[in-house]
C-alpha cells in the first residue's frame with residue numbers, strides 16, 4: 248500500500264479558532280490553545296506538507312447554537328452572565344470568538360467530507376462532547392459535534408456515527424436527545440461510540456463497534472463518520488486513560504483500515520472527518536500533540552495510500 252503525497256488532508260483551520268487569552272497561565276486545560284500548538288508542531292515537521300489548509304470559513308452566529316442549547320445559556324456565554332463559567336475555562340472575548348470558529352471548523356470539515364468523500368478532512372479542535380443544552384461542562388462550552396450533525400441532517404438528510412475515543416464519555420449527544428428530538432435522526436442511538444475497557448479489551452471493544460457501524464453503513468443507515476481520537480484515552484494522561492501507546496495507535500490503524508474495507512464494500516469512499524478532542528499533560532504537553540500527530544499520520548497513510556492504489560488500478 249503506497250502513500251500518496253499529493254492527496255492532502257483537507258484541514259479547516261484558522262487562528263481565529265484559537266483562544267490565546269489567559270489559557271497558558273490561568274487554565275488547567277490547554278485545549279483552547281491546542282489547534283495553534285498542534286498546527287505549529289505539524290508545520291515544523293516533515294508531515295507539514297500533507298495538510299491543505301482551508302481558513303476562509305465563517306463563524307457561527309448566536310442562533311446557530313440554538314439547535315443544541317437554550318437561549319439563556321448561549322446569552323450567558325456571550326455576555327459573561329449566569330453560568331458562563333460552567334465550562335471551567337477562563338472567560339474572555341477571545342474565548343467566545345474562538346468558540347464560534349471551533350464549532351464551524353468541525354461543521355465545515357464534516358460538510359466537506361460528506362460532499363467530497365475522496366477528501367480526508369480534519370478539524371483541529373478539542374472536545375465539545377461534555378456540553379449540555381443548558382450549561383457547559385469539563386472544558387466544553389458548546390456541543391459543536393451535535394450542532395454539526397444536526398446541520399448535515401437538515402441540509403442533506405445525512406446520518407452520522409461518531410467514534411469518540413476521548414478518555415471520557417461523550418455525553419453531549421445523549422444529553423441533547425430530549426432537548427432536540429432530531430438528534431435521534433442525525434446520530435441514531437448506538438452511533439455515539441465510546442469504547443470501554445483497558446488495553447487489548449479497549450481495542451477489541453472498539454473493533455466490535457466498528458463492525459456494528461460498518462453493518463449500518465452497508466445498509467445505508469449511516470452516511471458519514473467522525474473519528475475523534477482524544478489523547479486522554481492514553482494511559483499516561485493526567486486525567487487517566489485506557490491504552491498504552493501501542494494500543495492507542497492501534498485504534499487509529501484499525502479505524503483507517505476499516506474505512507478502506509467499508510469504502511470497497513459500498514463502492515465509494517466513506518466520508519471521514521478526523522478531530523482531536525481531549526488530552527492533558529501538565530509536565531509534557533508535547534506528548535499530547537505527538538499522539539495526535541501519530542494518529543493523523545496513521546490515518547492519512549492508510550486511507551490515502553488506499554485511494555492511490557484505487558486510482559492506479561482504474
Ligand SMILES: [Zn+2]
Nearest residue numbers: 413414415525
Ligand atoms: Zn476527555
